[in-house]
Amino acid sequence: MNYHSTEVRQRALILLRGGAKNADVARELNIPAGTVGAWKHKDRARRGECPGAHKPTCPRCDGRPMDLAGYAYLLGQYLGDGHISHYAGHRAPTLRITCADSWPGVSRETERAMRAIFPENRVNQVSKVGCHDLKVVSKHLPCLFPQHGPGMKHTRKITLEPWQQEIVNAYPWEFVRGLIHSDGCRTMNWTTRLVGGERKRYEYPRYFFTNKSDCIRQLFTDTLDALGLTWTHCTRHGNPYNISVARKADVDLLDIHVGPKY
Incomplete structure (x- = not known):
C-alpha cells in the first residue's frame, strides 16, 4: 500500500x-x-458541502418523532443481547445486537426496529459462527440507551429513566417480546400424573427468561406484574437466573403477544 x-x-x-x-x-x-x-x-x-449532507437527528436531543412500540421492543433486545461499544478511531459508538441464525424472523423484527428508531443511519449485518450481529452507528446511542456504561450489564446497576418507563408502561408487551426474543424461549415441560391408578406423562408449554442481571430480571418481572401475569423463579446451579411463566392463562397471553421464536 x-x-x-x-x-x-x-x-x-x-x-x-x-x-x-x-x-x-x-x-x-x-x-x-x-x-x-x-x-x-x-x-x-x-466542510458540509456534500449533496444532502446533514446531521442525523435524535428524538431526545431534537424532539424527532419516534416509533415508541419499536423502541420498547429494541430496548428489550438491547438489555438482553445488545451492547454499545466505542471503537478507537470511530467518531460515534456502535450498537450491536446478536441474533441467532436459527431465528431469522427475530432477526428481521430486530432489524425493522433498528431502522425505525434510526431512520437516518445504516443498519449492517456482521456474520459469525451460528449467529450474526445487527449494528448501527450513531452518536445519539447514549441518549437513547442511557444504561450503557463500562463493564458487563450484570455487573452494574441497570434502571430505566422516567421517559423510558413511560414507554414501557404504554407498550409493555413489546418490551416483554424484546426481552424474550433476546434471552427467553417457549418450551415444553412434562410431568407425570396418576390417572385411574396409572401414571401418565403430561406435557405443558412454559416460557422462560434467563438473565444474570438481577436488575434486568426485575424489569422483566415488574412488567409481568403490571400485565397481571404470574411468574416464578427457577434456580440454575443455585442461582435465580431463570424466570418461568407456566400458568395456562398466562401462557395463552404470551402466545398471543410473543409466541415461539421463529
Missing part, C-alpha cells in the same frame, strides 16, 4: 478547492485518481 505525505495531500486539496479536476491533480502529483477522489469527498464532507 502506498502512503502519501501530509504535504502531498494538502497540495492536492488546494488544487481541488481551486477548481482543478481529479485527473489533472492525479497526473501532476503522480498519485492514483481514486485516491484524489477519496480525499476530495472526505474534504467536502468535513
Whole structure:
C-alpha cells in the first residue's frame, strides 16, 4: 500500500478547492485518481458541502418523532443481547445486537426496529459462527440507551429513566417480546400424573427468561406484574437466573403477544 505525505495531500486539496479536476491533480502529483477522489469527498464532507449532507437527528436531543412500540421492543433486545461499544478511531459508538441464525424472523423484527428508531443511519449485518450481529452507528446511542456504561450489564446497576418507563408502561408487551426474543424461549415441560391408578406423562408449554442481571430480571418481572401475569423463579446451579411463566392463562397471553421464536 502506498502512503502519501501530509504535504502531498494538502497540495492536492488546494488544487481541488481551486477548481482543478481529479485527473489533472492525479497526473501532476503522480498519485492514483481514486485516491484524489477519496480525499476530495472526505474534504467536502468535513466542510458540509456534500449533496444532502446533514446531521442525523435524535428524538431526545431534537424532539424527532419516534416509533415508541419499536423502541420498547429494541430496548428489550438491547438489555438482553445488545451492547454499545466505542471503537478507537470511530467518531460515534456502535450498537450491536446478536441474533441467532436459527431465528431469522427475530432477526428481521430486530432489524425493522433498528431502522425505525434510526431512520437516518445504516443498519449492517456482521456474520459469525451460528449467529450474526445487527449494528448501527450513531452518536445519539447514549441518549437513547442511557444504561450503557463500562463493564458487563450484570455487573452494574441497570434502571430505566422516567421517559423510558413511560414507554414501557404504554407498550409493555413489546418490551416483554424484546426481552424474550433476546434471552427467553417457549418450551415444553412434562410431568407425570396418576390417572385411574396409572401414571401418565403430561406435557405443558412454559416460557422462560434467563438473565444474570438481577436488575434486568426485575424489569422483566415488574412488567409481568403490571400485565397481571404470574411468574416464578427457577434456580440454575443455585442461582435465580431463570424466570418461568407456566400458568395456562398466562401462557395463552404470551402466545398471543410473543409466541415461539421463529
